Amino acid sequence: VRLMESLFCLCLWNALELLLFLTVSGEGLPVLPCSSQGPALYSLVFQGKWSPRAFPKQYPRYRPPAQWSPLIAVTHSNKYRLWRLGSKARPGVREFAEKGANATLKQEIKKAKNKIHSIGGYFTAPAIRSGVGETSIMLLIHPTHPLLSFMVRIVPSPDWFVGYDSIILCQGEDWKEDITLDLYPYDAGTDSGFTFSSPNFATAPQDTITQITSSFPNHRANSFYYPRLHHLPPMARVMLHKSKGQQLVGMPMQLQCENNGQLAIFNAVHQLCLVLTETPLDCEVSIWSSWGLCDGDCGQFGISRRTRFIHTKPANNGAVCPELEQEIKCIPTNCFL
Secondary structure, X not given: OHHHHHHHHHHHHHHHHHHHHHOOOOOOOOOOOOOOOOOEEEEEEEEEEOOOOOXXXXXXXXXXXXXXXXXXXXXXXXXXXXXXXXXXXXXXXXXXXXXXXXXXXXXXXXXXXXXXXXXXXXXXXXXXXXXXXXXXXXXXXXXXXOEEEEEEEEEOOOOEEEEEEEEEOEEOOEEOOEEEEEEOOEXXXXXXXXXXXXXXXXXXXXXXXXEOOOOOOOOOOOOOOOXXXXXXXXXXXXEEEEOOOOOOOOOOOOOEEEEOOEEEEEEOOOOEEEEOOOOOEOOEEOOOOOOOOOEOOXXXXXXXXXXXXXXXXXXXXXXXXXXXXXXXXXXXXXXXX
């Protein structure tokens, strides 16, 4: 009987410990502890897929052209969040999303590390000076901080970025071997610009972090507004690979290849040629002008014209532009015999 009571108490205590760990407050995540006996070494490869074929609308070509900021990554416990969908961005995330500066963010991370010991490491990877290309970094992940969060600013943009919140790299005693994630744009909720090159216009009061889609914000001026699409193509991709002790060297910043005649980019880790998405962009035109004066000789039929102009030129097999000028017969009324 005493043995049964002891086993029952032990099971009850373990259950209470697990419940206490899972019941977290504030920004904590309900993540099971990592019981691995040692750290893991991961390669992180960020692959930009922001091409004019995939995102033809208002694609930035100069001053500045489409590019990616340095990647910022943090390994942490379930007591910390770098950023979170539906929450307001902290000052450090705001500064990074709007300007690409990381001084405030580094101070916030250092404070969190010293106060609640929730940060394992802070890492950065080089910027990519074009919309399509790769950058990489090695990460040493410890069992006490098995979560990974990162973000990369979209340049140029008001306050847009891609990233991922709290990737779980360890489950029980095991580190995950490979993780591949497609990335989509987010709005930090601190600037109200609609286009890549919008001037600074602070959002007041500050909004929460939201995901940008092909129909949200629902405004034709939005650079990501593609009403024909159910969802946007991936703007980037991140690949995490658990290393066996070897270091990655010579990762290409940008390398193009072909796959069945289609433009693609080469991934050095998986040795694959990945095809770039092509998004059709339909032609958009203005409304018709008013009909012009009837041009012609008195006593005969004349011609009246109206015109419209192109807002957006078609691309990637999008719908062609309709006629831009129309004529109708008319009787001149502004003539003298």
